[in-house]
Amino acid sequence: MREDIHTTGIPVLCASCEARHRGICGALGPDQLLALSKSTMRHKADAGKELVSDSRSVERFSNVLSGVVKLTKTLSDGRQQIVGLQFAPDFLGRPFQAESSLTAEAATEVELCSFPRQALERLMKEQPDLEHRLLEQKLRELDQARDWMVALGRKTAAEKIASFLLMIARNIDPGAGPERRRAAFELPLSRAEIADFLGLTIETVSRQITRLRGESVIRIENNRHVIVDDIGRLAARAGD
């Protein structure tokens, strides 16, 4: 009984896994999970670890179980742009041949559950719902990418920073309901990385954060810990 998702017969590792609830593994039945889990590897990576190299073809895909992964593109002269951030339980990987290359790197300490590309492709054939979930994940990534295109092309530095903090708050703060007044979280990116995400320089990022702090829209402790007392006030500065 594929449709019936219980914990009976499910691999121990999968039992409490986010990817089985909101991620792509939700498409799989106990027997399929069991089959997949045979070629599955769960592992941690430290912040900064390169997960998917630009050049090398990728032979393993992953689910992000915790932490944040950044997807980066680099121009020949070294200019960088972060083109996506992935949070649990996102799927990490580009099935079929990509027409543009990118690097995936752990932005924070990251927990991954990885499996061979072949295993996924085999399962997709026998369980079309898996491909469906993958499509939905990629559609979500596309929506996000387009939202950031607006920020990159048309928002001011101040608006970019506000939008960024808002996005992080919504993704990281556990159980971030649609409308909640307060939020507090650990920034997953350094100032340099935020700059690479927003198409700014480190200095501009720093100045704008200082400005938000000066207007007490946010409070910051230890450089990385951000507290937003009134999300609405932050959202009002995001520009959309």
Added chain:
Amino acid sequence: MREDIHTTGIPVLCASCEARHRGICGALGPDQLLALSKSTMRHKADAGKELVSDSRSVERFSNVLSGVVKLTKTLSDGRQQIVGLQFAPDFLGRPFQAESSLTAEAATEVELCSFPRQALERLMKEQPDLEHRLLEQKLRELDQARDWMVALGRKTAAEKIASFLLMIARNIDPGAGPERRRAAFELPLSRAEIADFLGLTIETVSRQITRLRGESVIRIENNRHVIVDDIGRLAARAGD
């Protein structure tokens, strides 16, 4: 025999259709094409015609048969950003509920082949390869969106214009093989639209185009017709 794509038993409209060769309809057999063609509408739209409204939920999807469609996002104060351009035989539509809204508009005169959302969703269930094609289309759009994020965030105005002309040349100029020396095409966008695509102003777009013309990297006739004598020279200015 689904795999065997002949013209026998195929609806007349589909027989010579690009979407059946490189688009999503390639996943369908004669019987399925016939079924789909019953609820299919082929129609033209003039440049400027709004195809998919921001607010209204979309009840029809389309294949682009000719022309160029632009996907736009607008901030509350009117600032606009074009987040995608679609050429034949791209699929136009966002299956399943979108988490971000956008407007689709004919950039040039456009020919579409549209069908009800329901018809597509029904067919996807009986023919998983259709969903597979859709996934591949959306992955391509995602790759493109990310390429433009790099341009928007990290390229100079001059590089943005060069990248844009290059992208148009590759998509519009019929039979644009990977490496060809010359290219000539009609710009599908006005200066204002190019500005909205590249996150620039009309004036900057105009000045950069003038500059490229001054350095005879491109020639322009009648404001819209562009001739590139040496694509390599243009590519050298794109920055990647």
Added chain:
DNA sequence: CGATTATTTGATTTCGGTCAAAGTAAGTGG
């Protein structure tokens, strides 16, 4: 605790934006 790295702050420059005007093209109706 010293060394290294990350962040903030300040002074100055610059690229692209804004404002303004002139040049061009494309209709439209007399």
Added chain:
DNA sequence: CCACTTACTTTGACCGAAATCAAATAATCG
């Protein structure tokens, strides 16, 4: 066919937001 309107594009002068250059301060780590 031509004046006239309207919309689009180019060009110029000037301005300003963010970049660059430079230094100080704070955090992190062995």
